[in-house]
Amino acid sequence: MANIIVFAIIAVVIIAAALAAVFTKRIMRSVTALLFVLFAIAGLYFLLDYTFLGAAQLSIYAGGMTMIYIFAIQLLGRRDLQGYVEKLTFKRTIGAAIVSFIGCVTVVGVMLKNFFIDKFMAVGDAEASMEKIGEALVGSGKYQYVLPFEFISLFLLACIIGGLVVSRNQKEDK
Numbered sequence: 001m002a003n004i005i006v007f008a009i010i011a012v013v014i015i016a017a018a019l020a021a022v023f024t025k026r027i028m029r030s031v032t033a034l035l036f037v038l039f040a041i042a043g044l045y046f047l048l049d050y051t052f053l054g055a056a057q058l059s060i061y062a063g064g065m066t067m068i069y070i071f072a073i074q075l076l077g078r079r080d081l082q083g084y085v086e087k088l089t090f091k092r093t094i095g096a097a098i099v100s101f102i103g104c105v106t107v108v109g110v111m112l113k114n115f116f117i118d119k120f121m122a123v124g125d126a127e128a129s130m131e132k133i134g135e136a137l138v139g140s141g142k143y144q145y146v147l148p149f150e151f152i153s154l155f156l157l158a159c160i161i162g163g164l165v166v167s168r169n170q171k172e173d174k
Contacts (some may be wrong), residue, residue: 006047013042029073035065052130075167 014037021033038061045054109118140146 003047007044010040010043010047016042028069029066031068031072035062037067038062052133071163075163 005064015134017033017036021030024030024033040059042054042062045057083137105123136144137149138144138146
């Protein structure tokens with residue numbers, strides 16, 4: 001019973017913070033709300049006794065949000081950031097809604113085409129051991145993740161270098 005109550009509390013926090021992240025017009029408030037979503041998702045992992053995934057959620061994603069804070073402060077400056085409000089137009093809102101709808105239809109179509117829901121329900125109570133998860137994370141074979149991790153790390157490195165180049169060009173222009 002206590003797990004259900006804790007789950008309900010965490011679910012309410014996730015939904016409220018996600019809505020706040022989407023609907024606020026201030027960038028730093030949006031990032032802060034997204035940080036609360038990521039912390040609450042880590043709380044769900046800990047509630048399910050997936051301590052490895054909870055720790056990974058905290059270290060990777062919450063750490064990534066900290067990097068967003070740092071880049072936002074470096075690129076915009078503290079005074080600019082406090083008063084910065086994103087301007088939403090009707091045209092941009094409709095465009096975002098169309099792209100979101102297309103993305104949702106694509107995900108549902110892929111799930112139905114590959115029978116993901118049926119396969120998920122057929123698995124039942126089969127639980128993966130930490131040894132299997134570890135092998136999948138560091139293996140280079142089929143359905144293993146070392147190559148995607150390497151590509152993501154290179155992509156993040158390119159983003160960091162791009163952010164530094166942009167910030168350096170803005171300083172030189174002033």
